[in-house]
Structure formats: structure tokens, C-alpha cells
Amino acid sequence: MTEGKVSSLADATKNLIRNLDDDRPIVIDAFISNEVPELYAQTRYELINLLKEFRAEAAKRNRTIEVNMYDGIDLFSDDAALAAERFGIEPVTRTFREKGAYTQKQLILGAAFRSGLEKVTVPIFEYGIPVEYELVRSINTVASGNRKRLGIVKSDANLMGGVVMSGMQMQRIEKHPLIDELAKQYEVEEVDLTAPISPDMYDALLAVQPSSLDPQQFDRLVTAIQAGVPTAIFEDPRPVGASYITPTGDPKQAGGGFMGMGGGGPQPKGDIRSLWSVLELNVPGSAAAQGMYAPDLAWQQHNPYPALEAANELWLFIDEALASEPGESLSDDNPITAGLSQVLAIFAGGVEAKEGGKLKHTPLLSTGPVSGTLDANSVRQILSGSATLAQEIQGINPRMPIAMAIEGEAESDAEGEEADESAAANNGIKVVYVADTDVILPEFLIIRADPKQMELRLQLQNVTFALNAIDWLTGDTSFIDVRNHELNFASLKMIDARKEQANSQVRKRSRDFQKEFDETIRVAQEKIDTELQSLREEVEKLQEEREDGEVPQSVLQEKLTAFQIKQENQQRMLAVRRERMERERDQKIRDVRREADQDVTAIQNQVKTLAVALPCFPPLIVGIMVFASRRLRERENISKSRLK
Incomplete structure (x- = not known):
């Protein structure tokens, strides 16, 4: 009944509850400490309300969701000990600023989900992540025993972690936190492309900087895409967040031999232009050294966070506030971006659909009205300080797409054994192409969990965009609506x-x-x-x-x-x-x-x-009015002599 509907479930959530197996009851044990910091007060309120709604909705659908609520528990109580010993939900420490000083506080705000032998635990509901989404995903995981398979292509990005050479030293790369987020929903497995990939091996692939693959591995990836394996591609002309990722137009240097000595020099790379040809993409750029191709970088004049002083025109805030009509910056024509409002790309390239192509191209992210592209040489001049953006701009090219959803039938032109194996079940091309890897930086997962850090109140939806893209590729779009269903809590504008x-x-x-x-x-x-x-x-x-x-x-x-x-x-x-x-x-x-x-x-x-x-004054005034009215009515039938 309220405008914000803060206690209502999304339609996708109701559908999920309706489709639950009535023979497998689900038990939810939620543990909430008696004191939570101000930032988590709204999350606590939302968690309690939604758990009640889940229980009520399940009862209406003749499904069993049992909710055990341990609310207002002390950090050292028996209930807290039960949460830690049985479910691994322990007090977490968070740093907050109060009255000009930073302080640390502990809180318990977690839940455990059980159904049969399946169990999922959410140790802490972060205030920046929609509670309904966490609940729905956890319930779905314990309710269904089968998960779809997601292959992570091993490349320079090292999403699964590894060791790389940095100068003369070995550098340890930690597993990307996005992998942990995906593992909550999918069966995640690393793919090194040492053998061909058949269409039935994976429900989707995630390839970050595929241009860093050697030619044979790269060709296998292209063949898999042609064979109908849905693939998310993040290809960056100039990665910023990870220096160990080779830019698209740069030669790939060897890691070195023993103790970093020997074995240096450029290493062979796949020709990224063959992938663009298969996807029917035009990428603005120019020829580079050693027969490679350097894509142009997109620029845009828009910064919705003036306090973010590090941002410049090469930080692309893809913002619906720049759109002259809905869906112009973040497309409404695809569920990946429908409902999203802001995504940040850093030093990204541009992509355009070839004219007369057979594939369907849907721009997902597009720059604003005051934007364009810069060639690689101009970018080098700007970064070195020898030129400014105003000096290097050659003109405006507004509404440049930096991400595309690509669908359609395509014939494989591969030859030999790999072509025979991959052509067995061609379901058509289904690709999400993003001309940036920094759009999935680990920092964006931190911002997602703590959007009010640095007092900037960032509203970036990069992680939601990436998760939606994987869901769309696998065909499991039930979570997209729930993930996008962000509750609008009313607040006091004056405060x-x-x-x-x-x-x-x-x-x-x-x-x-x-x-x-x-x-x-x-x-x-x-x-x-x-x-x-x-x-x-x-x-x-x-x-x-x-x-x-x-x-x-x-x-x-x-x-x-x-x-x-x-x-x-x-x-x-x-x-x-x-x-x-x-x-x-x-x-x-x-x-x-x-x-x-x-x-x-x-x-x-x-x-x-x-x-x-x-609130005390209205009833007090009414009481006075009622009292006065009754007194006057009592005096109406009394003679004046008696009143004296």
C-alpha cells in the first residue's frame, strides 16, 4: 500500500516461491544482534520484514519456509554461540565515523538456509547489497541441487588467481572477488583452452582480455563462440586497475626464464580482429606495432561526483541522467541493463555494429552527448602531461557504445577436428562484449557492499551489470529482476x-x-x-x-x-x-x-x-474541544439562576 513498497516482494521472488518443491521444506535461521550501527539499521529492518513476507507468501502458496528469528541477541549470549558453532555466523567488526572520530563496532546480522542436505550461510548482510536478492539466491541454491556451469577462461587477467612476473619479481595475484560472488550461484571452473570446447561443456564462458591468449587458444575461443557457447568478453584497450594485463594493441612480453632471466621478448597473441569479424563489430582504432591494432579510447565530459577528484574525462560515468530519453545510456531493450541507472568504465574503448550484418546488436552502455574517441597516441600524450584533452580532441562523437549484446546465427569457418567437434550443436552466437576490463575491478565489489565509503555515496552498479550479463548468457534470468529490485526507503530531505x-x-x-x-x-x-x-x-x-x-x-x-x-x-x-x-x-x-x-x-x-x-498536540486539542463542547451542552438546559 506504500509508495516505496519496502515490505513487498518482487514478482520474480513470488514466482520462485511458487515454484519451490513442496516436498523439500526450507528452514531459515536468522541472527540479529541487539545493537547495529546506523548504516545497518535499514538493512536490519528490511531483513526482518522480508523474512516475514517470505513466510507469509510461502504459506499462501502451500510451500514450507520455516523462519527462526533470533532478534536482539547479545554478542556473548547463547544464541550468538549457537550461530557461531552451528552455522559459522560470528560477530563482524565494521569501522564507522561518529562525531568526527572513527570507531569500530561489532554486529551480528546473518542467516543460514537449510533444505535437506543442502546448506548456505550468509555471514553478514552488507547494507549495500539488496537483502531480497541475498535471500532469494540462498533459498534457490538450497532448493535446487543442480547449478549451471560457468567456465572462466585463463588469460592475463588471472581471475582465478595465480603468479605473474612483475619486473624482475614474481607477483601473487589473488582470486578475483567476482569469482566468489559467481560461485554462490554457479559451478565455476577455470578453462585453459588447451583443448577444444564443445557446446555442451559449459552453460557460459567468461573471457577477460582474450587478446592476451596465444593464437591457438584464441582460435579455440572463437570456435567455441561460433559453435554457440554463450560468452562474456571484457577486452580493454588500456587496463588501469591491473598492470599485468596486456593492452589490446601492445605486444605481450614473456614472463622470463629462471629467476626472471632470459626468455624475454614479445610473445605471439591471437588476432583480436578475427573475433570482431565473427561478432560483426567495428572498433575505432589504428594499426599498431608488430601488425597489431590499437583501439581508440572513449572520453566523456560528465562527473556526477565532484568530490571524486581522481576522475577525468577518460572515466566514463554511463549515467541515465545524461539520457534525453529512457534507455539511451543504459539500454531498456535488454534485461542486463533494463532498470540500471549508473555504471563506471575507466579508459574504455568503443564498439559499433557493422552495417549490413546478420547478427542482432543491442548497445548496452553508451556515452553521453558530449563525448568522443581519442587515438592511442593522443592518450599517451595526455597521460605524459605533454598535452591536454582539449588539445587532442578532434571532434565530438556522441552516444558511442562501449558494451554490446550480440545474438544470431553465424556459420563457422573453422577447419579440421575442432570445427567438426564444435559444429555438432550450433545454437547461434550469444555474446556480451564490453570494451573495458576495469568495469569489473575488485574495488567495485567493495563499493557495492559499502556504497557510502569516503562519504561519496556512490551509486555505481558495475557488479549488478556483470552478474546480469552472466545470467542473461546462461538463460537464468530469474535473479535479474530481484537483483534490480532496490527498495526506495523514504528519508527526511531536510536531514x-x-x-x-x-x-x-x-x-x-x-x-x-x-x-x-x-x-x-x-x-x-x-x-x-x-x-x-x-x-x-x-x-x-x-x-x-x-x-x-x-x-x-x-x-x-x-x-x-x-x-x-x-x-x-x-x-x-x-x-x-x-x-x-x-x-x-x-x-x-x-x-x-x-x-x-x-x-x-x-x-x-x-x-x-x-x-x-x-503527535501529542492533536489528541490534546481534540480532548479540549470535546471537554468544552460537553460543558457547553451541559449548561444549555440549566436556568441562569442555578448557574449563579
Whole structure:
């Protein structure tokens, strides 16, 4: 009945409950501590309400979902011990800022799901991830014993983790957190493409930077795509978040031999243009060294987060706020992006559909009205500081797609044994092509769980986009609607405005303090250099005279010692001054944050006071009116003499 429908289930959730096996009851044990931080208060409220809705909806559909709610438990109670010992749900520590200072608090906010021998545990419901989605996915996992298979193509990206050469040292690459997220829904397996892939081996493939594969592996991937294996491709002309990933147009260097010695030089790579030809894509770019091709990079003038100072025109905020009509920036024509509002791509390329092609191309992510492309040489000039974006821009090319959904029939032109094996069951091409790998950086999973970090309140939906793409490829789209079903909790606009004003003031004054600090240190350093300059000139003059034999070595040595002592003393004094100023700067920033928090707390307390006091007045006024009315009616039939 409410506008936000914060206690209502999505239609996809109701369908899932309706299709549950009535012979396999599901038991949910939820554990919630008596105190949760303010950031998790909404998540706690949502979890309790939705669990009640799940139980009620299941009862209406003659399905059994038993909910055991352990609400308001103490961190050291028997219920907390039960959660830890039986389900592995333990108190987690989170850092929060309160009254200008950072503090750590522990909370319990998890649930365990059981059905038969299947069990899934959610140790913590992060406030940035939709609770309904976590519940639905966990219930579906324990309710159905079979999971679809997702193959992760082994490439430079090393999504499953590994070891790479970085300079002369080995670098350990941790498993990408996106893999853990996918493993909650799919059976995930690494694929090294040492043998052909038949269409029935995997429900979908995930290939990040396939251009880094050797020619034989690359050809097997293309053959699998032609054979109808649904594939998500993330191909980046210039990866930013992972330096070990070879850009599309750069030669791939060998990792080195023993102890990093020997075996160097360029290594053969697959020709990415053959994949573009199969997918009927045009990629703006130019020829590069060693017969390779360097895609252009897209740029765009739009930053919805001014406080994010690291962002520039090569950070592409694909934002529905830039669209002149719905679905122009994030397509409404495909369930992957339908309902999404903002995705960030960094140093991404552009992709266009070839004219007259047979495949169906649906742009998923497109740049805004003030955007275009830059060639690789222009980007190098900008990054080196020798040119600016304004100098390198050759023109505007608005609405450039950077991601495509591609479907349709295509004939395989492969030859030999691999073609025979792959052509057995051609279901048609089904590909999601994204001209960026940074769109799935691990940092985006952190932002998804904690969107209010750095006080920026980021609304990026990169992880949702990636998960939706995999679901669409596997045909398991039931979770997409649930994942996109973000509840709209009403808030007090006055308090939100005051918070934003306070945060803006904190950022501004913090920048001012930093500028003041940098300027003071610069002036102090220049003063030291000036004071030492005269002594430095004397030393240089004595060195020249010493070479001519006019000055004894002892005189020169004495002057050098004096210069070194004075230089060390000056640098020591500067270091002490720097440390003192850093403490003063940090203290000023803490004071500003504390004042901002106190200001917000004051208005919150005012609202709370009014919320308690104001509801008393209407019934009081009604009571007075009723009392006065009755008294007047009582006096109507009484003679005036009796009233005296």
C-alpha cells in the first residue's frame, strides 16, 4: 500500500516461491544482534520484514519456509554461540565515523538456509547489497541441487588467481572477488583452452582480455563462440586497475626464464580482429606495432561526483541522467541493463555494429552527448602531461557504445577436428562484449557492499551489470529482476540536505588545510635552499681552487663538514616542523568533521523531539474541544439562576 513498497516482494521472488518443491521444506535461521550501527539499521529492518513476507507468501502458496528469528541477541549470549558453532555466523567488526572520530563496532546480522542436505550461510548482510536478492539466491541454491556451469577462461587477467612476473619479481595475484560472488550461484571452473570446447561443456564462458591468449587458444575461443557457447568478453584497450594485463594493441612480453632471466621478448597473441569479424563489430582504432591494432579510447565530459577528484574525462560515468530519453545510456531493450541507472568504465574503448550484418546488436552502455574517441597516441600524450584533452580532441562523437549484446546465427569457418567437434550443436552466437576490463575491478565489489565509503555515496552498479550479463548468457534470468529490485526507503530531505552540506563543507575545508600545509612546506623548503645556497657556492668555489692547488684540503674539508651539518640541521628542523604541521592539519580536519557531525546530530535530535512532542498536540486539542463542547451542552438546559 506504500509508495516505496519496502515490505513487498518482487514478482520474480513470488514466482520462485511458487515454484519451490513442496516436498523439500526450507528452514531459515536468522541472527540479529541487539545493537547495529546506523548504516545497518535499514538493512536490519528490511531483513526482518522480508523474512516475514517470505513466510507469509510461502504459506499462501502451500510451500514450507520455516523462519527462526533470533532478534536482539547479545554478542556473548547463547544464541550468538549457537550461530557461531552451528552455522559459522560470528560477530563482524565494521569501522564507522561518529562525531568526527572513527570507531569500530561489532554486529551480528546473518542467516543460514537449510533444505535437506543442502546448506548456505550468509555471514553478514552488507547494507549495500539488496537483502531480497541475498535471500532469494540462498533459498534457490538450497532448493535446487543442480547449478549451471560457468567456465572462466585463463588469460592475463588471472581471475582465478595465480603468479605473474612483475619486473624482475614474481607477483601473487589473488582470486578475483567476482569469482566468489559467481560461485554462490554457479559451478565455476577455470578453462585453459588447451583443448577444444564443445557446446555442451559449459552453460557460459567468461573471457577477460582474450587478446592476451596465444593464437591457438584464441582460435579455440572463437570456435567455441561460433559453435554457440554463450560468452562474456571484457577486452580493454588500456587496463588501469591491473598492470599485468596486456593492452589490446601492445605486444605481450614473456614472463622470463629462471629467476626472471632470459626468455624475454614479445610473445605471439591471437588476432583480436578475427573475433570482431565473427561478432560483426567495428572498433575505432589504428594499426599498431608488430601488425597489431590499437583501439581508440572513449572520453566523456560528465562527473556526477565532484568530490571524486581522481576522475577525468577518460572515466566514463554511463549515467541515465545524461539520457534525453529512457534507455539511451543504459539500454531498456535488454534485461542486463533494463532498470540500471549508473555504471563506471575507466579508459574504455568503443564498439559499433557493422552495417549490413546478420547478427542482432543491442548497445548496452553508451556515452553521453558530449563525448568522443581519442587515438592511442593522443592518450599517451595526455597521460605524459605533454598535452591536454582539449588539445587532442578532434571532434565530438556522441552516444558511442562501449558494451554490446550480440545474438544470431553465424556459420563457422573453422577447419579440421575442432570445427567438426564444435559444429555438432550450433545454437547461434550469444555474446556480451564490453570494451573495458576495469568495469569489473575488485574495488567495485567493495563499493557495492559499502556504497557510502569516503562519504561519496556512490551509486555505481558495475557488479549488478556483470552478474546480469552472466545470467542473461546462461538463460537464468530469474535473479535479474530481484537483483534490480532496490527498495526506495523514504528519508527526511531536510536531514539529508544538512548531511550533504556538512560533508561538502568538510571536503572543502580539508582541501584548504591541505593546500595551506603544502604551501607552508614549500616556502620552508625554499627558505632552506636559499640559506644553503651561499654556503653551497662557497664549497663549489673552494673545490675549484683546491683543484688548482690554491686551497689546502683541510680548509675544503672543514667547509664541507660545516655545509653537511647545516644541511642536516635544516632538514631535521623541517622534518620536525612538517610532523607538527601534519598533526595540526589532521586535528583541524577532525575538528571540522566533529563540528559537522554535531550539526547533523543537533538537527536529528530536534526532529526526534518534535516527532515525540507534536503527535501529542492533536489528541490534546481534540480532548479540549470535546471537554468544552460537553460543558457547553451541559449548561444549555440549566436556568441562569442555578448557574449563579
